[in-house]
Ligand code: SF4
């Protein structure tokens with residue numbers, strides 16, 4: 001099983017990962033889907049044509065970064081919970097990360113939450129600044145985190161007694 005560093009290295013060379021320059025320009029989708037799987041709802045979900053899968057459907061999704069306006073519509077369209085919105089310019093010291101979430105109860109705006117990496121390990125505390133309902137049982141939670149964690153913060157620990165209500169294959173061990 002790959003560790004966090006190996007996973008990140010693989011994702012960073014995939015076509016769904018934004019360039020350094022694009023991160024600096026503001027909110028941008030980060031597509032963490034580096035395997036050839038038959039899937040493409042992300043392509044249809046983007047109203048700006050910023051995601052391309054094309055033919056065959058097993059192509060790895062490509063982010064056309066100059067077309068991405070950071071609207072976040074693609075986040076809840078992804079059945080694999082593999083798309084995030086990252087704004088490294090939220091403030092001098094904070095980045096904002098919007099991530100898919102499929103547990104009840106939902107966190108509230110203002111809550112302090114435990115932020116997890118891709119392996120489900122705690123990395124830092126975060127503050128919830130937005131909770132919105134996406135499509136197909138997936139909610140979108142936006143958190144503020146110390147800027148240095150923008151590449152690794154990819155989940156939050158469900159609240160005590162939290163119940164998973166999403167798709168079974170998306171369950172992350174805690
Ligand atoms: S954030 Fe918006 S513009 Fe960017 S890829 Fe997703 S849906 Fe398209």
Ligand code: SF4
Nearest residue numbers: 033039041042078080
């Ligand atoms: S919808 Fe999600 S899982 Fe499917 S191809 Fe797009 S990024 Fe990958």
